Amino acid sequence: MADVHCPMCGKPNPEEQDSCQFCGARLKPLTGATPVDSQPIRAGEKPTKRPTSEFEKVKPADEGPIHAGEEPTRKNTGELERSLPSWLKSLRKGEEPPQAESPADASPDLNLPAESQPTPSAESSAESLDWLAGLGSAAAEDEEEVPDWMAGLRGASAPGLEPEAPTPAEPEQAQPEQDWMSRLGGEAGQPPADSPEQTVESAPDWLSRLSQEAEKPQPAETAEAPAGEPQEEPAAPEENLPDWLDALKSKSTVSEEPSPGSGNDLPDWLSGTPVAPAETDAAAAPVFTSEPPPARDAPTEVPDWLSQLQSDVRAASDAEEQAEEFEPAAGPFPADKSGEPIPDWLSRVDQTAPPAASAPALVMSDEGESPVEPSQAAFSLETPDWLSKLRPDRSAETQGSPEEEAEPENLETADLPSWVQAMRPVESVISETGPSAPDDAGATEDSGPLAGLRGVLPSNPGLGTMRKPPAYAIKLQVSDNQQRYAAHLEKMVLEEGRARGLTPARLTSNRVWRWIISIILIAAVLLPLVSGRQFTPDMKLLPSEWSNTSTVLNEFPADAPILLVFDYDPALSGELEASAAPVIDHVLFLGARLGLVSTAPTGPALAEQFLESTQPYHLETGLQYTNLGYLAGGPAGILSFATDPVAAARLTVDGDPAWETTALQGVSKLSDFAAVIILTDNADNGRIWIEQTRAFIGETPILMIISAQAEPMIRPYDDSGQIQGMVTGLVGGKTYEQSYAAPGLARRYWDSFGLGALAAEIMIAVGGVLGAIMAWRARKQAGEEA
Amino acid sequence: MKLKGLFSTAVAVLCGLVVLAGYFVRLDILVNASNTLITWAILLTAFAILLGIINLLIVHVGKITRKQKGGFYSIILIFAMLATFAIGLLAPHFPPASPAFDFAFRAVQLPVEASLMALLAVTLTYASIRLPRRRLSVFSVIFIITGLLVLLGTAPLPFLGDTPLVSDTLRPTIAQVLAASGARGILIGVALGALATGLRVLFGADRPYGGK
Amino acid sequence: MPITLSWDLVTGLFSFLLTLMVLSYLIGDNPAFRVAIYLFIGVSAGYAAAVAWNQVLMPRLFLPIAEGGWTNLLLIVPLFLGL
Structure with missing residues (x-):
């Protein structure tokens, strides 16, 4: 009896098993284009060539929601590209920088669904801590099954971070949710919309627990959606829902209770997020739910990445209202669904009150709720390494949304994750804190690309001080050595000046001596010529x-x-x-x-x-x-x-x-x-x-x-x-x-030559002896003085 | 640049080899080729003289136009140069200009150069007198004594003629033994250096003509 | 006795004058010395150029080229290089 190896954990399972007895992952795929497709290609077999025209027969318009047990048909997702929002299309063109090439480069928005919906890879199921690595591996395994429109995103997003590829047969209604989810993922560089059923089924325990706490019944389309992601249209029959979604639906009307286990499964950076004291119980579990936020004025602690995510969704949905396939992104969070308590941080999801465009998107309005000074918190909290590279882009994306400008007064105090706080512009934090943050003075720098890092940004009170141009001292900063050198140079210059004072006398002396020598030589040469006498005998020694x-x-x-x-x-x-x-x-x-x-x-x-x-x-x-x-x-x-x-x-x-x-x-x-x-x-x-x-x-x-x-x-x-x-x-x-x-000529020159040479010899001899004596005496005097 | 350097190097090596071969192998073709190349080199040297004159003219014209200090002297220089050159060009074809050309040499060049040499004699004498005072050392003393001995041995003494022991012994020893032995060493070094330089140019190792 | 003005006399006088101007450097640098030196440099340069033209370039380059002939036409090469 042949065993079937679990695609997730790799462990053998009996062939008749539908799901892995070890990890629970589905062993037999629910989707398949044709029966031929369902036959796996075994080792040594040649793959059969199938006519792809079969897929064209299936019209997307006729497609209904896929039900359990039905044969999924391949969906022509190319038609949906027309309805893609512009910003999503731009992602296809590679406008999104390759910031998510590795899990470490993933943006915070990207990692939210990834965390709430861990990829059902073997590694992730076996080792829940290494969920990011499993995410990358799962995406790599099923890369070829990504739909066309997702493939377009692949260039912009990180291949390694893409979730498991969707099956060819997806319900038609899944497209809207794919789009808004892809919007989320697109901004984050990881579109999670095409999560296959395996992904749903292999959701980790913490996600399952989250689903059980959901109050609102999930529509059928959410079966294809990642866990925790709401879906507005409840058109799909409930029986098509996976178990975990059914459970989610059954819990949707029940007051949400914090799940202690969910908090334990959260990553450290998320679980460590401070929660407002009044809402601690309700907000302990960051459950994704379709429940609307209870009230705008309720103090909540929403991770800003989530609010930003929502604002992005809204912005995108406004631009896509013409497309019927898409629903406004705000839909999943109807405010009138319930007034039951929900986590505060989640309640702010529905609020569209980011700060003004000129102001930073992430502004804490209530400093008192933060356990630390906002500015101090923004600078003191350490940023996760895998997020540190994304700060500039994230901060840029969080600004300028029209809805954010609409209701700035709805901002609630929130304990921002450290990496989000670090994204905040320095001025916003400083302006909020004002002179209340003198403790950080001298511990940070004032500006530059390192703003937001602990120990780098300044906490000087007042924005004016921050913006004041640095005053450079005109006075030279000289060291002791430089002063000593300068003194030496000054001394040398002074000595040089004194030497100049002596130069004219010396030049005069030299010039006089030169005149004397010249006169003597000229006289010695001219005397025989003028006199006409020969007083030098001829040479006796012949060469x-x-x-x-x-x-x-x-x-x-x-x-x-x-x-x-x-x-x-x-x-x-x-x-x-x-x-x-x-x-x-x-x-x-x-x-x-x-x-x-x-x-x-x-x-x-x-x-x-x-x-x-x-x-x-x-x-x-x-x-x-x-x-x-x-x-x-x-x-x-x-x-x-x-x-x-x-x-x-x-x-x-x-x-x-x-x-x-x-x-x-x-x-x-x-x-x-x-x-x-x-x-x-x-x-x-x-x-x-x-x-x-x-x-x-x-x-x-x-x-x-x-x-x-x-x-x-x-x-x-x-x-x-x-x-x-x-x-x-x-x-x-x-x-x-x-x-x-x-x-002849030699004789005429002979006396002048002899007399001139003799004069030169005498002068050189006498002058040399006198000069040597003078030099010797000068040395002696110098030695005595020394 | 590399191609240009390669070309110039090839031309230099080829010309050197041809001249060298024409020097040792008395074949008519090699001798003619060697003589032709040498003639070209001579003509280029004459062009170099003209180029130097033009450069001098440009420099001093620039000094005049920029009204630099000494512009007046530059005017004198340019005038003298152009006048001499013009007269020199006319002299072979216009006989009355020939005495003027000779005048330029005999009345200007010859006495000025001789006078400068006289200045050098005075300056050397003065420097020799000042040397022991400014730098009293063993070598200074040796230099002064040697100069005095050579002068004494070379020039006759008034009323005495040759200097005993100096003219017949010391001076010939210094000039024909000490100085000549040093000169031999210098000449041998010059010959070896010239040989090495020629070989390096022939091999392309040295490129005094430029190129890399 | 009348003094006949000849090239030799003028040459001698001018040579004497220039000699004094040059020897005036023993007193110190002065305009007379500078004039003599600049005059000397100008005359030397012009003289060398004239000699090079009259005794080298004309008889060994331009006249042979003007005479023609295959061998003489090769002198165009140094003419081109010189220019």
Whole structure:
């Protein structure tokens, strides 16, 4: 005998059992489209394809309320979409933010039906504490059975929070209640309207007890409604009602008694809601009933989520009055049904007296009934974690209802749940409490998104204080360190100011010394030139390199082409001209032809200047030279000239063909020159010439006439044999002049050079010694003072 | 930007390899290609000079238009520059302009540069005198003594000529041994650095021309 | 003895004047020194530009391009890059 596993608790039950013997859940569904549908698909079987046109044959208009035992037909709920309220349609479009993606994100309105109607999942029945988890699991299991209009809500609502999907066959009259219930659920993100019969049957005990206390008989349509949700139209036969609804009906005329068990089953946050002392007995059980509230003036304690829920229902129903399928949401709570005592918090369900639109929806009118100060309660009560994220949205939804503006005077004092109180704007609470809440001063912050949280909001008396813009102190808040740094900075500035006072005297002293040095040097240089006397003897010690240069030059054949490179700056022209003049004079006396080239823009002019100033004799006797001009590009220009001098310097500085001149006849490449003499004051230029011409120069010797400052860098090339001769500075030119040329420029400079250098040496020596002594004495004095 | 950098890097590496190959492999095609690239580089250098001149002109024109301090000197600079450039352009084609072009060099550039060098001589002398007083240390003393010895060994003494022991021994030792040995080290370092830099440019590791 | 005004004389006088202006810096920074320096910079820049134009760009770029020829037309590349 095969066992049937309970879809709720999963425990095996005999096949003939209609309901689970463990949890009471219905094992055989009451609904089924066709007999074929009722046959379950077993493991290994292929699902049969059924024509869906069968469902179209059933017209919703002909559908009556479903009775027990009848075969439910699938309902074309798509037609009902036209009658959906706009706000509900907007939910389909995903306007509702995904705030209910998880049970923790569920809104308070959402969780009310969920709590009062726990999902009949196995987990929920077995573990009543984990009712939220069971809710999610139950919704996940039957997700595919959700009707179309509910499916539209699914996008906006949390899938995990949807109740168990309804069966296809639902009575026609169930649509209105589905809609208003869906409105509730839609706002909460969890439409509970399509609760199947399993949901009803598997209602937890506390809900069953609640139903037994109901006074008004429930209409048949409420069979499909979640427990506790009223239904206005009593058109359905009573025999179709489930047992628990029958019991609810039977109790509807009986005075409602608080059920202690119901209170025990409530969640903590709900059961912990303070109740007005006068109504404690009646309001202990938050029973959902169709009974109207006894009186508007009765002090009640209604959870604001419930009043808000009702206001939403009313607002939605006003907008849907054209649709006949819908009944006003206020219907379920007729005020004339009974005057029997009902829970106070429930009595306010019928009251439509929220505060004005500009005011917060949840305002406590009577502070005295609250065990704590309202503002303090609003800030001190802790918000459930699963609701904390929803506060802004909930608070926004609770405002602006027209009905709320209508009767603000009907507001009753209520002990709000903590999370509802936390939703209240700060100003409302503060304004209500006024100066009566000084205890919280300093414990909260004044504004911001954290308003409503304990220890965050301020309780400063008076709204003006709350709204007063913060006054920022103009005075700097400085610490001790900053003050110390500032003092140091001030001291430094002062010291700097004092130093400025001494600067002019020091500058004057420096300037005087500079004048003295300048005068001495200029006088030493000018004296030999002005006097015309020679008091400096010639050099007796001849540099070693000059002999190599003269040897190379003496080996030149007559009429040899020589390439002269003028790579020095005009600033050093005096030294270079004096150094090169005797060498060039020697070369020209040997009958050499000159080709002039330069890698500096001023080089061609310097070359002309040099020849005119140092070789006037040769120029007058028919000196043959060709000025090839300026080689641009630095190393690239030198390389280009070394590679192909004819292409690199086609024209002279005058624009004539260079290589057709007499001076350069027979020269087509670098190695055709008899020698390359480089005049430079820059060691890098000399190095580049040596390096770039090495591969193309062949056996042609390279001679260097350099400034004294370039000697250390060029000398290694001379020592290594990469250059064949070198004349260094005025001393080199003077020695060369002594040997191979007539007295010339070097001799003229020689006395000035010697005397000026001597003056500089004396001044440096004397000044340095005196300066060292002064510095030493200053140090000694400083040491003694220290 | 990446494509641009890749392109410029490829061009640089290719040009470098061609020039290098033309330097070592004397094939006509490589030599011609190398010479062509070098010629292009030379021409671009000349363009760079012109660009620098234009930039200088723009800067000083801006100073004049903004009426900044020293605008008068900028006017002098611009006038001298434009006049010299104009005369220089005319000189090869208009012979009377050639002496004016030479004048610009011989009467302005040459004496001013030489005078600046004279200022440098005075300044160095003054700095050498002040050095021991401002910073008395072993290195300062060594610097002063070395400078004095080189001067003594280089320049002749009036009425004496060469300085005994200094001109024939100390000065050559300092200039040809100590300074030259240091210069060798510097030159070797320069050569190695140039080699490494060239290789890095050829490999694209260094992009002095820009690009990432 | 009449003094003949020549380029050499003018050059010498102007050089002497500029030398004094530059050496006046020994007294301190003064307008004469600044004038000499700005004049020197302007002349140097103009001179370098003229030399680069006359001795590099004209004979090695523009004249070959004007002469034509396949090889010379390659010089359009540096001309384009330079511009």
